[in-house]
Amino acid sequence: MIPYKTIVAMDVFRILLKGAGMLHKQKKSRSNCGKNKDVGNFTNNSYPPLWKELFSKDCFRFASFLGLYPALYNLFLKLCQNYDLKKNGMNYVISGGIAGLSLFVESNMRRRTIALFALARAVGVLADAANRQGVVRPIPHGYTTLFCLCCSFMVYCTALKPQLLQKGYYYSVLKWSRDYTNSNLEKVFRKQGSVFVSCARGEIHDNTCTRHAFLDLLQSWPGFAKLYLPIHVAPILLFKRKLLRQQPKKVLKSLLKNVVMSATFLSAMVMLAKYVICLLRNMSGKPPPLPAYIPLLAGLTCGLSVLFERASRRKELVMFLIPHTINALFLLGLEKGFCKYIPYGSVVVFAASMMPIMHAYEREPATLTPFIRGILRYFVS
Template sequence: MTMSMTASPTSPRSRSLGQGLPLVLRPVLRAYFLGYASSTAPRVLTLLLLHLSRRRKNIIDEKPEDCFLPSLLRILRGGVELQRFPTFCAALVGGSTLLEAHTTAEIVRTSRYVSFKNSTVKVGYLLHISQYIITKSNILRLARWLSTFIAAWYSLRLLQSKKSEAFIDHVSYATPNGVALRPIQFAGRTMDLTLFAITRAVDVLVGELWAQRRARRVASGRWTKFEELASTLSDSSIFASSCALIMWAWIYTPDRLPRSYNKWIKSAAAVDQRLLLALRRMRFGEIKYGLETGQAHVLQGMCKDYNLPLDYGDPVKSIPYPCEVVHMGVGKSCEKHALSRWGNSFLWAFSTYLPLNLILTLRNPSKKRFKQTLESSARSSAFLGTFIALYYYGICLARTRIGPRILGTSTPRCQQIDGGICIGSGCVLCGWSVLIETAGRRKELGLFVAPRALATLFPRRYLLENQCRETIAFAFSTAVVFTCVGERPERVRGLFGKLLRGVLV
């Protein structure tokens, strides 16, 4: 959505911005323009929607600094600060291209002739003698990789140098004059960016190795249907496994997800927070079936609100909790609850996707594009509705349909099911709703959620002394991706690959 509101880096308008600059400097301008647009446009749009909402509700700002125009100017000025994302993009792309251009020029200049024992010998002969162990193309490839590695290192360090209060703790310690506070700075502000780079580098390397393997086996006639199925389902598998990690973290460790992402999942799931609290306490042993732990009030409040017997929320009297509590007033049937979830989620998503897609269609309206917009919005809404329905139905399958038949109905088994197995079942099922989407969308969605899934496996804050490891991982991964854009641009998949080719090529 952000990119649709700005000029594409491959469009004539964006390219014309750098026509007056030397060829080697044009990627810098395109990178800065793209970084500025992607970092400021979402914030401007959010501010605009909030302002319109407040105007509709006749809410008048009491403080001048909360007015629309000053806030807009703060956002626009903030984007041009040195330690922000646009400068990072320009430093990364500009540094890699300029270093590569300089290194390439040196290689071309010195590769024409080499002085050897007072005689001038063409390098080509030396390469031929060494049987092309060191070829000019490999040297250029190494130069590109090293140039990007250096640029990525220093550009990420630029972002990391900006201090944030969210990554500073104050620890008290005793002094001769009393107790004082000592600030301790943590790292991790750029973790999401690093994981994105790692995901893309792994996708490039694994994709290239798999393509080579496929070519060899097809040529030898040994390519099997199982391997073809694995290729077809690879993006869906990435999405499903990533969503399983994300949804598990959303239930039990929500602090491992970005705040905005956590908030969006909460809006889409439309779940009573008391139910989430009960599931977490069941997982960590604060609520135990058959044992009075003083936690009955957590779900009994829900039961009262949804006109259910209060005993349904008592872990001593209800072993396990009836699924009606999970259904939140829809009824006893798990299937009816799943269908209800699907319908509500579809309408919620359709009311969001359709207006946004229609805005894009207005740029070049036609009957065919309008029909495609409706189909695309309906497909994406069905995907999200199925995702949510499968998640909740997976929980019910483990709690009442399949779990008790396999594990039994004893109190310890009920504790085990509600302590994690039911959530795991929903997490495993929900991501396969991506099969509703087209192959292109499955690819984009898989690459979108994979870094967020990896983030659930790492702390969002860590000791500053270990920041060098993250910087090395980012620089190495970025160098792999940029080198691949130069050598095999089609290997960097999806919209990101198109954007990167538009900036670099």
């Protein structure tokens, strides 16, 4: 069982992040509105009332899920001791599946996100297990190929069908792009037009596409380095503190290398996506809307930048993109009438996903990434 103070601390962090988001929005509004009276006192109300949020229904749901999952998992592990299930690991499968039903207490907003996150990890676990047992032969550069395919669909959605993406993720992509806004994408990529709209006329950039791509690559790199620094520091502080004390130079050298390569990966990926779209748009010379093949090819091309990352990181990046891709495909299926919404379907998906994940955690931990192993060790063990 997770100590309640841990749950409270995590939820306080969630509340502060929420408040930070509100503060950012209010600052932005203040800069845009000048002397708007409604924004003048933003510093007094920038964070939501801590105690009100801490004892809110949403907080209770979040804390209940974090507490119920390990409690149910360990309970059913004990109950399974009466049966001869440990030899083949079925006790972990059954316990993980039943514990996964605890997602029922979570809010609708988070259920799908958590379920898709778990589903991506479960697919990775099953694929690695199949490779290890010789059921499926390893595909050369399989993760790179999968990453490129996911990127292709994500770039397509960003350019032409933003309604298929989660709102926060969509606006994060626009922020990373540095050039794209929802308004200029509507004007240049989506709305029906009668004449070709150049990048300058569409208010995307003023320089030539090639010059702009080169400058954008250089200018975006520092920002992405700042983005990746805490991402690479966190695992060291959580799981490698002992190694950091024993071999600080080695750890810090590895940290520097990883940050440099990750920043290069993301800056190259963003630049390539935009540059390929620019090139293909200018070659076609067609008025909006943008032909679907252009963002699809741009996504395939920019996905190759994942080769800057080390092999173990490529898998994690694929695991990050798969949930967004599955969610977008599901929404597209709903839009086209190929899929139907199933009440509490996310709970079922999460429960089914946790079955192979918990089996892997207990029996084949090498099939899980160090980050996922660390999370499960912290919450379950």
